[in-house]
Amino acid sequence: MSYYKPKFQHPKLPKNELGYTVADYDGAVSTLCAGCGHDSISGAIRNACFLSAIPPHRIAKLSGIGCSSKMPTYFLGKSHGFNSVHGRMPSVATGASVANRDLIYLGVSGDGDTASIGMGQFVHLIRRNVNMTYIVANNGCYGLTKGQDSATADLGSVGKYGVKNPFDGIDLASLAVLQGASFVARSFSGDKEQLEPLIRAAMAHRGFAFIDVVSPCVTFANNVGSTRSYAATRDNLEAMPIDFVPMREEIRTQYKEGSSQTVTLHDGSIIHLHKASRKYKPDSREDALMALQTANRTGKVLTGLLYLDTDSQDLNHTLALATKPLNSLGKDELCPGSRVLKSINEGLR
Amino acid sequence: MQATDTTNPEYFHKVVDCQYACPAHTPVPAYIRLIAQQRYTDAYLINWESNVFPGVLGRTCDRPCEPACRRGRVEAEPVAICRLKRVAADFKDEVADMLPKAGPPNGKKVALIGAGPASLTVARDLAPLGYEVHLYDAQAKGGGFMRSQIPSFRLPESVLDEEIGYILNMGISTVFSTYVDSMAGMLTKGYDAIFVGSGAPRGRDLPKLPGRKEADANIHIGINWLANVAFEHTKEIGKRVIVLGGGNTAMDCCRTSRRLGGEEVNVIVRSPFADMKASPWEKEDAVHEGIPIIDNHVPREFVIEKGKLVGMTFDKVEAIYHEDGRRNLVSTGEDPVFFPCDDVLIAIGQENAFPWIEKETGIRFTSWGTPIINDDETFQSTRKEVFFGGDSAFGPSNIITAVAHGHKAAVSIDLYCQGKNLSKRPPPHVTLVGQKMGIHEWSYDSIPITDERKIVPLEDLKKSLSDRMVEVELGFDVETAFIEAERCLNCDAQTVFTDANCIECDACTDICPTSCITFTQNAPEGELRNKLLVPAENTDQDLYVSGTLPTGRVMVKDEDVCLHCGLCAERCPTAAWDMQMFLYNMAKATPDLVDVK
């Protein structure tokens, strides 16, 4: 087993605006099972951060517990990271985000970590619109603990041990739309062409951006009868392709008239949604819920940007918190002294 | 693009860049691994089977393998393949008993004319089959130019004697000190086949340059002079020497002059320094020995005073390059320059000469004086029982090319003597074996080290220059050799892809350190090369393309900078990628000459 990647790179490996190659966004060599969908998501995150030329040290990776929550070790080796306890990443993320609003927060979680033990925390993250990207690597099972059905497993889906799941699964994307998330998307680990621009858009979005990514567990849920195997996901995939053009970058692709619609984010970046013929517009919660329900009913895996509110207000704004990271405030700003305290107290009398 | 046919051994053969570039297709990575395992004898035997003179070549080879080495495409310098070959030769045990012996007589008799590397290779390949081999040479000892031209400070006589001895001991009848002056005569001697390995023995002169005749006593043709030094007919040279020419012969002439009393030795060459024919390392060695190389000077005349050579004048030129690659040397208009000297060595090239092959033999020649040969596989001349190889076939080249010709000619001679069709060549000997040792373990050191190329230590300069028999290069010690061997990327550990196993999980694409693997829609080659993760601009290197996969895409691997690290296969859940060791041995008249497990 190899624990590190050779240092050699392709001599013509492209560089981004910062002069970094994609290899500069690598992490340690994965210890997940070979072929795990989670590794593809790690690859997509790495590529997305490279393409968007985000300085690695401006990113903080946050996670809970699970194979999925181990992922941050395997990408962005030069970024900050916090591996919290099971289902508690949202509280850590909330704290970090209010303490240092200048970092870009990237949460990575699993369906167990989010939809079972972490469900209570998850919904509050949405409600508060914490400024972060939250990716669930959704394999319908607890991979790390040997593949028990998770709360998102589809009704009737068969796990590796041959037992049919007797419960209806929680659809995290529907939940997020319903709960008021400002950016909701779904994707598939095996579709980097869609996943990468989605991650880039999510990271550019101000507010809570949620991406539910179907991510096959090759070891415990890639069998016949599992609804989240590579084969079943591909068979039922209904993908809405997108492109992401960051602010200041020229638009190179030519779009046929009427074949795409664009959404401009608060920072000037542009999202191109293809297949406009579908008349799908991600600006309506009702339409998003309808589309998701229809897809779920017909056994389809609908992927793409499902809902986006470009005018959302994140937690820091809502609470009018300090405009600078706490660690950049001086002693006098953090502790204004007894005179100020006195005047506050006076104001309350 | 068509899916790659990996059942054709030429596909994987080409991936092993060094071996592919080696004219004799020595399995380079295989012997380098053996060196890392301190199995020097086995490493030597593998070399010996392919290139016949590992000790000689480990010091003198032109090393076409090194510019081809993959390592040179991922970092600054290739693996020191040539000098590792020398390590195998330096540290091996006694091997004489492990080499094949003459086979029981098969009733066939062949003559080999010239005892250079080409003929010696033919002898070695045919003797185990029971051929009666008669080896002719004008010189008193075998070796050809390896003995008469390559100076001892680059190639000690003991190394040459040892490796020529292995061949002569296979029951070869030597007819040395015998110049063959008539091919017609040879054809009446009852040989079943004759191989001509007489080299390109005529050194070019400057017959028309003013003063050439008058100064003759102090003007020497480089290759004749080197032979005279080697055979100890010449023991000294004047204090001031001009060497004309920019090839390897010029480099050997100037360095030998330094050891024979030349104090002020100048190499003077027509072309710019960068265009000189000599290998970069030969130029370096000359410069290291304090020999100025003066470029862009065209000889004008030999200057004579009182009937004796006192120097030469030259015209200064500059090179003008044309779009189509042509080059003109144009006078700078400056006055001619004078260089004083006592002796001049002319080392401006050699040519073929066959004054001893009569027209009536039916052996025909091209207008360049080289024999007309059936093709570069059979080496058969226009007279069917006569074969050519080495420098005699296509003009001056090098030892390893002569060896490669020898192998092919021996195969032809063997087929010819059996009355078989020469164009039906035996296939190469090929094996492809999985290297999996455990779930994620390979039988070779898969992750490459980052050490830079090691430099071979040299003998003290003063000591080197005091005696032409002192070898300049000291060779690697075993510790350095180990590190250098570990630099090899094991390009023979092939990445083998099985379409039916792939579930398109992307793991291989994501892990590959050098971005070799892309899953994409198929397209014509040019288009495909452009849309890979990193465009495949090096068209010398192939694309490995799978059949169509379930999503309608194909797997495309650009072989260019694959590190053979095996990470793709380690991260593949279904063993769609596997690392398989590919051994390729070009066909030889005697198939299994050595036994290395």
Ligand SMILES: Cc1cc2nc3c(=O)[nH]c(=O)nc-3n(C[C@H](O)[C@H](O)[C@H](O)COP(=O)(O)OP(=O)(O)OC[C@H]3O[C@@H](n4cnc5c(N)ncnc54)[C@H](O)[C@@H]3O)c2cc1C
């Ligand atoms: C100065 C110099 C340095 C070189 N250095 C290198 C080097 O470092 N590395 C390298 O790879 N190559 C080197 N070469 C080239 C290399 O020596 C030759 O390419 C190689 O030896 C050719 O081998 P061959 O078998 O064709 O013939 P040769 O080695 O040329 O041998 C031909 C033999 O045939 C004999 N012969 C010729 N005609 C007759 C006849 N009619 N009857 C009997 N015998 C005859 C000659 O005496 C000679 O011994 C060098 C060449 C020169 C001139």
Ligand SMILES: Cc1ncc(C[n+]2csc(CCOP(=O)(O)OP(=O)(O)O)c2C)c(N)n1
């Ligand atoms: C508090 C707590 N409860 C239970 C566990 C056991 N546990 C570890 S991982 C895991 C489930 C992980 O599932 P998921 O988030 O879907 O991750 P996956 O491994 O499938 O990617 C559980 C229940 C734990 N580590 N901590």
Ligand code: SF4
């Ligand atoms: S157990 Fe499943 S989820 Fe965990 S690493 Fe293996 S394949 Fe991935």
Ligand code: SF4
């Ligand atoms: S062996 Fe595989 S992972 Fe390693 S460089 Fe080659 S293609 Fe890439």
Ligand code: SF4
């Ligand atoms: S890792 Fe294996 S299964 Fe996955 S895409 Fe590569 S070859 Fe196919």
Ligand SMILES: [Mg+2]
């Ligand atoms: Mg899970």
